[in-house]
Amino acid sequence: xxxxxxxxxxxxxxxxxxxxxxxxxxxxxxxxxxxxxxxxxxxxxxxxxxxxxxxxxxxxxxxxxxxxxxxxxxxxxxxxxxxxxxxxxxxxxxxxxxxxxxxxxxxxxxxxxxxxxxxxxxxxxxxxxxxxxxxxxxx
Numbered sequence: 001x002x003x004x005x006x007x008x009x010x011x012x013x014x015x016x017x018x019x020x021x022x023x024x025x026x027x028x029x030x031x032x033x034x035x036x037x038x039x040x041x042x043x044x045x046x047x048x049x050x051x052x053x054x055x056x057x058x059x060x061x062x063x064x065x066x067x068x069x070x071x072x073x074x075x076x077x078x079x080x081x082x083x084x085x086x087x088x089x090x091x092x093x094x095x096x097x098x099x100x101x102x103x104x105x106x107x108x109x110x111x112x113x114x115x116x117x118x119x120x121x122x123x124x125x126x127x128x129x130x131x132x133x134x135x136x137x138x139x
Contacts, residue, residue: 009026009028012026022044022048022050037112038061038111039110039112040110043107043108048101054098054123055096056121057096059120063097065091065112067088067089067108069105069106074089074098074099077095098124
């Protein structure tokens, strides 16, 4: 294996393509051959609720979300924040989180964490009410 790898995010599989989930979720970790770091590109179209009212938390993983374009509405525990471009958010293990795009511009966000080699996420149904301003389904 080479000492580096180059991967175009748009060439990585989006498991939500062809589903009702509004947005993209492209895990680059495997394609890059990462052994320590996990990297995922998440795109959320305007006026869309990517997690569709649900949330999640990780048992062990500390996660960094880096918003590179658009404004994301994030719920972190009981707090709701508007996160603009060029902003990083660190979320500790066990902290419930979710996000949606209530704005007119698409959101592009990168999720960065340690790679455990196994899943440690727990889904939370009905984490927050569905937003009347955000579509719950792909348009």
